[in-house]
Amino acid sequence: MKMGAKIKTPYYLIDEEKLLKNLKRIEYLRDHSGVKLILALKCFSVWAVSDLVNKYMDGTTSSSLYETKLGYEKFGKETHAFSVAYSDDDVSEIKDICDKIIFNSVSQLKMFYNRVKHIKIGLRVNPGISYSNFDLADPVRRYSRLGVISQKDIMLVLDNISGLMFHYNCENDDFGSFSNMLDKISKKYEKILSKVEWVSLGGGLYFTKDNYPLDEFCEKLKSFGKKYKIQVYLEPGEAVVTESCELVTTVLDIVKNVKTIAIVDASIEAHMLDLLTYRIAAKINAEVGENEYIIAGRSCLAGDIFGECKIRDKLEVGSEIRFADAAGYTMVKKNWFNGLKMPSIVIKRLSGNLEIVREFLYKDFLCSLS
Numbered sequence: 001m002k003m004g005a006k007i008k009t010p011y012y013l014i015d016e017e018k019l020l021k022n023l024k025r026i027e028y029l030r031d032h033s034g035v036k037l038i039l040a041l042k043c044f045s046v047w048a049v050s051d052l053v054n055k056y057m058d059g060t061t062s063s064s065l066y067e068t069k070l071g072y073e074k075f076g077k078e079t080h081a082f083s084v085a086y087s088d089d090d091v092s093e094i095k096d097i098c099d100k101i102i103f104n105s106v107s108q109l110k111m112f113y114n115r116v117k118h119i120k121i122g123l124r125v126n127p128g129i130s131y132s133n134f135d136l137a138d139p140v141r142r143y144s145r146l147g148v149i150s151q152k153d154i155m156l157v158l159d160n161i162s163g164l165m166f167h168y169n170c171e172n173d174d175f176g177s178f179s180n181m182l183d184k185i186s187k188k189y190e191k192i193l194s195k196v197e198w199v200s201l202g203g204g205l206y207f208t209k210d211n212y213p214l215d216e217f218c219e220k221l222k223s224f225g226k227k228y229k230i231q232v233y234l235e236p237g238e239a240v241v242t243e244s245c246e247l248v249t250t251v252l253d254i255v256k257n258v259k260t261i262a263i264v265d266a267s268i269e270a271h272m273l274d275l276l277t278y279r280i281a282a283k284i285n286a287e288v289g290e291n292e293y294i295i296a297g298r299s300c301l302a303g304d305i306f307g308e309c310k311i312r313d314k315l316e317v318g319s320e321i322r323f324a325d326a327a328g329y330t331m332v333k334k335n336w337f338n339g340l341k342m343p344s345i346v347i348k349r350l351s352g353n354l355e356i357v358r359e360f361l362y363k364d365f366l367c368s369l370s
């Protein structure tokens with residue numbers, strides 16, 4: 001690990017100071033609500049910050065065998081395992097490393113029950129309501145395969161489980177809607193809620209944003225837990241890491257086609273894929289001004305565009321461009337499309353030291369393909 005020196009772009013720059021700001025809110029929430037918070041690794045899995053994260057969180061949750069192993073090995077504390085569908089091999093390994101296993105369906109629960117009955121078992125429920133601006137990410141979209149719908153089916157296996165998981169939010173920063181939906185769930189599932197020990201309300205809640213009514217949120221969760229005498233869990237991903245990371249790039253060329261286009265040494269398709277999937281413009285960290293640019297990536301995809309901006313400084317070859325909010329759903333999704341240089345992962349420690357924790361080389365590209 002090298003310290004100091006000028007770091008070669010592209011790189012993801014995780015700032016522990018900014019991460020700590022979110023973690024402090026998480027600590028407040030834990031202290032004032034009694035809720036346990038576990039990191040959703042599918043959003044962010046950079047285990048080089050696990051020491052910091054572990055001070056404020058209770059463990060991890062996962063979406064696959066590999067994530068479960070990562071949570072167990074690199075984060076520790078409580079390890080929750082979920083998968084939309086486990087294979088036989090998955091269960092063989094997972095059964096020895098997780099504290100809780102959550103099944104997505106009654107059929108999977110029955111299939112594997114005998115092999116996992118020594119650990120706490122949960123069932124994912126599809127509550128039929130959700131908050132999501134995107135159909136692609138809406139857990140209760142039409143024909144959704146995520147979670148059990150029939151309460152009758154859940155009743156029949158209630159003796160085999162100790163908990164339930166409801167994940168029904170996506171990017172929800174509206175406390176009112178969360179509160180209303182929790183009331184609906186509370187009413188609809190009253191019978192089964194009073195028979196389990198723990199309930200996870202999933203992720204997708206933006207409670208670390210400025211202006212989110214954290215105290216009301218604490219109260220709401222606390223009274224929900226009290227009412228049913230359950231341990232409540234939240235599984236935040238994005239809320240843990242929001243605004244804690246930048247993707248730092250360099251302008252390689254400037255071309256013109258009616259508008260002025262700056263091409264950087266990264267790619268939205270390969271390095272910030274969610275923006276492309278959900279058609280959201282990247283946020284560029286720069287002083288606003290009169291110079292207009294399209295900022296584009298260097299893959300051969302015509303639509304590899306981070307966004308348009310009006311900035312104070314004129315760009316030239318060699319200028320640095322920093323994209324904000326580059327922690328969640330970026331490093332876990334980066335790929336080798338076009339064989340582009342993969343951004344390094346750099347951490348700005350609380351001490352102020354910059355630490356390059358990972359650089360990706362040609363060898364990594366090569367080994368990913370044969």
Ligand SMILES: *Cc1c(COP(=O)(O)O)cnc(C)c1O
Binds near residue numbers: 235
């Ligand atoms: C995606 C997901 C999360 C994390 O969602 P965020 O929006 O990143 O908070 C938590 N739990 C489950 C089951 C998920 O699918």
